Amino acid sequence: MSLAIETANLTRRFGTVTAVAGLNLSVRTGEIFGFLGPNGAGKTTTIRMLCGLLLPSEGTARVAGLDVRRDAEAIKRCVGYMPQRFSLYGDLTAEENLDFFAGVYRLSGQERRRRASETLARVGLADRRRELTEHLSGGLKQRLALACALVHSPSILFLDEPTAGADPPSRQRIWDLLYEAAAEGRTILVTTHYVEEAERCQTIGFMHRGRFIGLGSPEQCKAEMGEALLEVDALPVMQAAAVARRLDGVTGVSIYGHTLRVFAKTTTHLRHHLQEALVAQGVAVKSIRAVAPTLEDVFMSLTRGAQDDNGRG
Amino acid sequence: MLAVVGHVARKETRQILRDRRSLLLILVMPILLTFLFGKALETGELRQIPSVILNQDGSPESNVIVTAFSTYDEVQLQGEVATLQEAQDLLAQGKIKAAIVIPQGFMRQIETGEEAQLQLLLDGTDNNSAPIVEGVARRVIQRYNTERAIKGLWARGVRPDRGRRLIQPVFVHREIRYNPGLQYLSYVMPGVIGLTLQLLTVMLMAVTIPRERERGTLDQLMATPITRTELILGKLLPYFGISLLNVATILFVADRWFNVPVLERLPLLLALCALFVLSSLATGLLISTVSRSQFQAVQIAVFYILPVFMLSGAYAPIEAIPDYIRPISSLFPLMYFSRAVRAVTLRGAGLPLVWKDLVILGGFVLILLYWAVLSFRKRVA
Incomplete structure (x- = not known):
């Protein structure tokens, strides 16, 4: 299958800070690729380089077969971009915004008007098209921004946190639109820090400090998590967590309501040791069982691993 | 290209028309300023x-x-x-x-x-x-x-x-040609017109790109295949339209209340005003492309306009400025505008006498616009 996006050693520095550190990325045509990672991981910087808004400091990147250094303007013609911050004209109506961007993308006359009204209808804004954009709610603004990124039928979509701050129904609405776009053969690169949104992607890249610390389909990521996981149901939960953290071989502990998720290099013997230690401290243990990791577990595990690496380095 | 310029121009026009308060200011200010400047300088001759x-x-x-x-x-x-x-x-x-x-x-x-x-x-x-x-x-x-x-x-x-x-064997007989009343007002009105136009156009234009940068809309725009020339020309056009409207009202005020003979040489005066306004808008655009914020744009605009006020010969003859400073004066389009408009309104000069200034102003327009296009960066290095 052909590659829509391909980077090699893509690097961007701002002064002494390295925002993106030698990223190697391959996105297949037609897939939904999710960038997952904490704030400041380099997701936005990567997208801005791929859209031709920012020059790489080092490395190469090809988008739709075009070089980001040489053919930035040609790339812009075939990609759509939705920035993290709402960036449409608040003092224009929804329709005027779409019409303007369609025009700037060089759609002419009838084609422009047809695409503008089609795209508006598609994101469900047809009946709000005469309203000033600044008066629309957050969710509607996001849909309008998506419409602007889609109006010229781009083959690749770059979406920087398209659902940030949206309520669940709005988020669902946007993801429906993304699936629809993907079904039309468009490649989608989307950043998020909602783990459950990452589950919706075909491929996930976990970014941390400018590089990938994990890459693959959600299933692969879970299967390949380098740590074992125990779910502990015990009372009092805070005390249980303190005990677990002190135990040899335990790399991390997360608390979820009444249960603990305990990460370890291996679970052989650990289950037994944990049980003993908890009981010795007077903690009432209801159950301890090995469980399959969720993406969130994978994310936590990978982030912790990367931080340890950095600590050692 | 022209189509995209048109889209940008239409978008800007909509935004200008929707900002009612600014629009009112843009339209009323020049009349007010011309009137006030003119009245303040009218009593330039000392009596009593x-x-x-x-x-x-x-x-x-x-x-x-x-x-x-x-x-x-x-x-x-x-x-x-x-x-x-x-x-x-x-x-x-x-x-x-x-x-x-x-x-x-x-x-x-x-x-x-x-x-x-x-x-x-x-x-x-x-x-x-x-x-x-x-x-x-x-x-x-x-x-x-x-x-x-x-x-x-x-x-x-x-x-x-x-x-x-x-x-007393000898007497002096004098005959004053052009401005026989030796009125300072007649001398200074062309400068007043120029200053008002300059102030307004530079300020208006200088903030347009930083405003988009601050609102984040520039980011979205830069992700499109719009060219720098399209953006610059598209932004220039609507403001040129407004400025022409201002030229009309200012000339009317000058003609009606300050005895500037506008109608006698209307086409020539309009041509001078149009070229001067374009050069001034281009200056504003240049400031706009290098400013990171609206605040910075206004700052740069003020730093540009103050020397223009003092050095361009709008208020006092350029000959009163020392030789070694005059090369700086010659960098300001206002100097050529004041000079030419003065020639037209005071001496009744026609095209044969002011074509050089027209050409120089036109040159300023081209150079400044080109410079503005070049200094605008679509991509952050």
Whole structure:
């Protein structure tokens, strides 16, 4: 299958800070690729380089077969971009915004008007098209921004946190639109820090400090998590967590309501040791069982691993 | 390309029209400024300089001098004072600008053939008034001397008409071409028009790109295949339209209330204004492309406009500026505009006399626009 996006050693520095550190990325045509990672991981910087808004400091990147250094303007013609911050004209109506961007993308006359009204209808804004954009709610603004990124039928979509701050129904609405776009053969690169949104992607890249610390389909990521996981149901939960953290071989502990998720290099013997230690401290243990990791577990595990690496380095 | 320029222009126009408050300001300000600047400078000619007389002599001859002063419009005699101290106090308090002192013994000195003096006490802080009072005093004394000499000659048998020619064989005859009233206002109005247009256009244009940068909309725009030229021209057009509207109202005000003969050379004046406004908008765009924020844009605009005010010859003749500063003046389009409009409105000059300035202004437009396009970066390096 052909590659829509391909980077090699893509690097961007701002002064002494390295925002993106030698990223190697391959996105297949037609897939939904999710960038997952904490704030400041380099997701936005990567997208801005791929859209031709920012020059790489080092490395190469090809988008739709075009070089980001040489053919930035040609790339812009075939990609759509939705920035993290709402960036449409608040003092224009929804329709005027779409019409303007369609025009700037060089759609002419009838084609422009047809695409503008089609795209508006598609994101469900047809009946709000005469309203000033600044008066629309957050969710509607996001849909309008998506419409602007889609109006010229781009083959690749770059979406920087398209659902940030949206309520669940709005988020669902946007993801429906993304699936629809993907079904039309468009490649989608989307950043998020909602783990459950990452589950919706075909491929996930976990970014941390400018590089990938994990890459693959959600299933692969879970299967390949380098740590074992125990779910502990015990009372009092805070005390249980303190005990677990002190135990040899335990790399991390997360608390979820009444249960603990305990990460370890291996679970052989650990289950037994944990049980003993908890009981010795007077903690009432209801159950301890090995469980399959969720993406969130994978994310936590990978982030912790990367931080340890950095600590050692 | 033209289509995209049109889209940008239409978008800008919509935004301008929707911002009612700014629009009102844009349309009313130039009229107000022209009117205020013009009115403030209209009284540029000094009349009625407050002065007092200190007549220490109190003789018939000194009374002749006092009467002579009162016939001049330039000085306004506020009465007589009794002592020098009194005159000095009034001068110190700023209540008068000049004291005319006729010392004791004035008449006696004249009669005995000694040198008699008329003394002036002047306030040098007002360097406009002092020379005017001095000029009046010279004229008063010259006339007095002449009359006295004629009388003296007559006593020796020379008839007055012959005596006058003996004493004053040469006269100056003057004929003032162009601006016969020597009015400062007529001289300065072209500068006022230019300054108003400059101030408005540069300020308006300078903030447009930083405004988009601050609102984040530039980011979205930069992700599209729009070219720099399309963006620059698209932003320029609507503001050019507004500026032409301003040109019309300003010229109307100048014609109606400040006696600038606009209608006589309307096409030429419009051409000058249009080119000047374009050069000014291009300057604003250039500022716009290099500014990170609206605040910074306004800052740069002010730093540009202040030297323009002082150095472009809008208020005072460019020849009054030292040679080594004049090269800077020649960098400002306003200098050529003021010069050309002055030639047109004061001397009735036509195309043959001002085509050079038209060409220079046109050159400014092209260079500044090109520069603005080049200095605009679509991508952050």
